[in-house]
Amino acid sequence: MSQTITVAHDIHRDDEGSKIGMWLFIFTELLLFAGLFIVYGVYRYLNPVAFHLAAEELNVTVGTLNTVILLCSSATMAMASTAIRMRKKALTLTLLGITLFIAFMFMVNKYFEWKGKFGHGIFPGSEDLLQLGHGDTLFFGLYFFMTGLHALHIIIGFILITIVAVRVNNNSLTSENPVLLDNSGLYWHLVDLIWIFLFPLFYLIA
Template sequence: MTTLAHIHRDDEASKLGMWLFIFTELLLFAGLFIVYGVYRYLNPVAFHLAAEELSVTVGMVNTIILLISSATIAMATTAVRKKNKQLTLLFLMATLFLAFMFMANKYFEWKGKFSHGIFPGSEDLQRLGHGDTLFFGLYFFMTGLHALHIIVGFVLITIVAVRVNNNTLTFENPVLLDNSGLYWHLVDLIWIFLFPLFYLIT
């Protein structure tokens, strides 16, 4: 017991470290947003027409799914502090389910595009021209990179759920849950900007 009590732990530093990582992620996506902005500025007509190919409904449903999942993981951080293990697990499971739903929607969305011959390097896209190639290239890269973050978040939240389940993550050391929550909110934050840029502004 005495050795356990002496394990050095600095939750404030862990959180700061997580935020520093989040800053690098923000800079990464900001770079991509600049690329998008500049190409949109240089190819306004092609970007306008290409953006109308995307379904606003699918985009909106996915936005709402991610917003709810952000709220559920935030509520998990409250539940763990109220020492309610069952509810913490329930909120984490809900988050995982919503993440899965998001990916399922993304899968059908991409599949629809592929079946219409729209994918990076496709002949149809090359025929449509430079602007469309740029728009869909950025669309697949940015939503793809975002989807990759969803998968990483899914793994992270699964680890948290397992640790909550076997009592190695409790109200005494919720920092892994807090940091996973921060990461998940970052994923939400990026989508909040991806949605209007690709789906709404036509």
């Protein structure tokens, strides 16, 4: 009985457990995207010419820019984990702010990229796309679905990092309990990791 009371007073927290839980979630995300990459690979194999021509429609410069800025945001997110441990609150908030700003810029780029495609009559189910043929429909279908799903992850990551920033600001997340920041970082790096594969598959291999 006395043991129960001791436990109740010492608020139990298992950071290692939280981290393993986050990794398990990341594994499920990995399987989700791995399935899509396999679908992409198989359809590319079955429609090599159409995929080759369709990929040339995508702007390599915009893709490269988005890759570089996403890598930068991963670095600032990782640095935030260091800053919080050094008890530098202002620096942590600045780094989180930069990460959020870059995430926003990524979405702005994505918006203009998609808007351009829509302007050319290329969107799922469009007449122009149907006339281009089966392979192009598959390529752009996968392009919109996979980059769209990735963009959804960016939005979720944005919300998550915002919550972390608010908690750092009101001192409920400090160097004593940085696990939420670390796990949000893991999620953000996963988003980066997926983009590292999406970028060459859609933009570069043409």
